[in-house]
Amino acid sequence: MGFEKFGRKGFTSQTRVSAFVDYLEKGELCATRCPACGRVYFPPRADCAGCLGSGLEWAKIEGNGSLVSYTRVNYGPAGFESDAPYTLALVDFNGVKVFGQLNADVPETAVRVGMLLQPAVVTLPGGQVTYEFLPA
Amino acid sequence: MSKDVAIIGAGQSAFVRGYAGSIRELVFEAFREAVRDAGLTPGDIAASVVCSAPEYDKQRSPAGLLAEYLGLNPQPCFTVESLCSSGTTGLRVAYGLIKSGLHDIVVVIGFQKMSEITSAEAQERMGRGADIMWESPFGSTMPAYYAMHARAHFARYGTTEEDLALIRVKAGKYGKLNEKAVYRKEVSLEQVLNADTVAGPLKRFDCCANADGAGCLILAGADRAREMSPHPVWILGLGSASDSMTLSGRRSLDGLNCARVAAEQAYAMAGVGPQDIDVAEVHDCFTIAELMAYENLGFAAPGEGAGLIREGQTYLGGKIPVNVDGGLLSKGHPIGATGCSQVRTIVMQLRGQGGPVQVPGAAIGLVHNIGGVGIYGNVIILGR
Numbered sequence A: 001m002g003f004e005k006f007g008r009k010g011f012t013s014q015t016r017v018s019a020f021v022d023y024l025e026k027g028e029l030c031a032t033r034c035p036a037c038g039r040v041y042f043p044p045r046a047d048c049a050g051c052l053g054s055g056l057e058w059a060k061i062e063g064n065g066s067l068v069s070y071t072r073v074n075y076g077p078a079g080f081e082s083d084a085p086y087t088l089a090l091v092d093f094n095g096v097k098v099f100g101q102l103n104a105d106v107p108e109t110a111v112r113v114g115m116l117l118q119p120a121v122v123t124l125p126g127g128q129v130t131y132e133f134l135p136a
Numbered sequence B: 001m002s003k004d005v006a007i008i009g010a011g012q013s014a015f016v017r018g019y020a021g022s023i024r025e026l027v028f029e030a031f032r033e034a035v036r037d038a039g040l041t042p043g044d045i046a047a048s049v050v051c052s053a054p055e056y057d058k059q060r061s062p063a064g065l066l067a068e069y070l071g072l073n074p075q076p077c078f079t080v081e082s083l084c085s086s087g088t089t090g091l092r093v094a095y096g097l098i099k100s101g102l103h104d105i106v107v108v109i110g111f112q113k114m115s116e117i118t119s120a121e122a123q124e125r126m127g128r129g130a131d132i133m134w135e136s137p138f139g140s141t142m143p144a145y146y147a148m149h150a151r152a153h154f155a156r157y158g159t160t161e162e163d164l165a166l167i168r169v170k171a172g173k174y175g176k177l178n179e180k181a182v183y184r185k186e187v188s189l190e191q192v193l194n195a196d197t198v199a200g201p202l203k204r205f206d207c208c209a210n211a212d213g214a215g216c217l218i219l220a221g222a223d224r225a226r227e228m229s230p231h232p233v234w235i236l237g238l239g240s241a242s243d244s245m246t247l248s249g250r251r252s253l254d255g256l257n258c259a260r261v262a263a264e265q266a267y268a269m270a271g272v273g274p275q276d277i278d279v280a281e282v283h284d285c286f287t288i289a290e291l292m293a294y295e296n297l298g299f300a301a302p303g304e305g306a307g308l309i310r311e312g313q314t315y316l317g318g319k320i321p322v323n324v325d326g327g328l329l330s331k332g333h334p335i336g337a338t339g340c341s342q343v344r345t346i347v348m349q350l351r352g353q354g355g356p357v358q359v360p361g362a363a364i365g366l367v368h369n370i371g372g373v374g375i376y377g378n379v380i381i382l383g384r
């Protein structure tokens, strides 16, 4: 339990990486790292596909990332209709790629592939918690 | 080049906005056409493979229902699913059933009645088409994912919205000639460019329409195919690959790696290369998807796909005619039926039955069918 608090709308509550939400509430966006083989995973996962180990550790994503691509969505799916338009983005933090939304105050004309961005934790009305990207 | 398994029958229902009948009746239309085309009776069919995306069905486990309605009991039947590429995944399974010697004649049935559920239900399912833990909570959609691929392609190679619009104009020209297409109108470059933006840079005409429809293919082993069919179309090469469901796991967004890998496999198995393909059907659920297919299939070098459409090389008479049946953009995209429809178009072309869009002398054709936004990729090479 607990993971349903992640995002504008949660789709599932049970996962062994629900501590992701606890880290978000402390202001940290985290990946997981396998202590046995060193692989780093985003999205975070409980198990390592490389060495088949479990017991992965949390690793904070820090610094600036580079915008891989983006799109301004004018029609949202169920539960997101009133949020549109919003901008989806994929950001590369030194090889760890993170999917999310761009801060709504960034004008569309200022968005460029390759621009530098940093993550910020956002608490939404109703207690949902998520992250977004801000210009660095 | 092996000639072990052939397609001896192909059929398709009209693709329509809202089919006024049940899924069994919709499928029957495609099945009857394929069985008559092959000159068989249902009793000749040893097994059936049903392809659909079950989240659109009200009926639980439609394979059983369809086998009864089509007169295919007591032969084995089951469903395969790989989202929008379910039809060609079914073809791959049927190929294996025949090549293994388990069965001699197998029918592949692809269908979707997308209007079976309400538009609100469809919107809800659309939101769950991505990783529901990590991407759906941000409001991701299918057009948005393809739009992100378009932006990445634009940024890396200088491709433009007009390049994508040219692909939609081609789809309209050929869709007008396809009496089974849901959208049978030409559209101008201006109409495409000035339409409402869905997810930038993709606009309304860059996206294919939902539709209800069914497609059916009948496959046979070499002996049965030669004895029963005056014009067997041989499966020369099959490729199939996958990629991460999350965008985080992708190597790049300016192409689909599952399509590249599947194409390499299919070319190697068939012993041919991109230059040998006379006619191709590619998965143009969005205009950018067709452009990436040009490159991922080797019709153009990486980054040079736009040159093909600017020069008109993917029109009839060009170097490699692509989607001369109007593609998904004009035909519509009834998820499970799409792959079967694509294969049927190439079968007709290789038999010389392409009508007004026949590629003269077409001997080798290719089908590229993608599930999700590059999660599943199937490439099939067919020959006379």
Ligand SMILES: [Zn+2]
Pocket (backbone or CB within 6 Å): A034, A035, A036, A037, A038, A039, A048, A049, A050, A051, A052, A053
């Ligand atoms: Zn490991």
